[in-house]
Amino acid sequence: MKTNIEREEIIKAINVLLNQAYDSTLDEILVLLKRIEEAEEEEELKAYDEAKEDIRINGTVNWKEVKKEINLG
Template sequence: MKTEQDREEIIKAINVLLNQAYDSTLDEIFALLKRIDEEEEQDDLKAYDEAKEDIRINGTMSWEEVKKELKKEVV
């Protein structure tokens, strides 16, 4: 994950390029960004459905179990 400063720098650089782009290029970029957003939303919904199915099949975990799992992943 990027820091806020990194994000701001990237956005500024993108804005410079966008301001120099042809209108047709802007249309293509906009369409691409919308498509990416839609794909990410579909991925999120798929992950949600998979998690619900996993809970249905395997049950749920206690909060203590979740914390133990998270500690294992951090190390």
């Protein structure tokens, strides 16, 4: 995960390039960003469904057991 400063620098660099881009390029970039967002949403939903299925099959973990394992580790 990037720091706020790193993110701001990247966004500034992207904005410079976007301001220099042709309109058709901007349209293509928008389509690509939307596809990326949709793919990320699909991945999140898949992970959520897999976690639910894992809980259904294996049950949940007792919180006291988790705390014990953390303290022993």
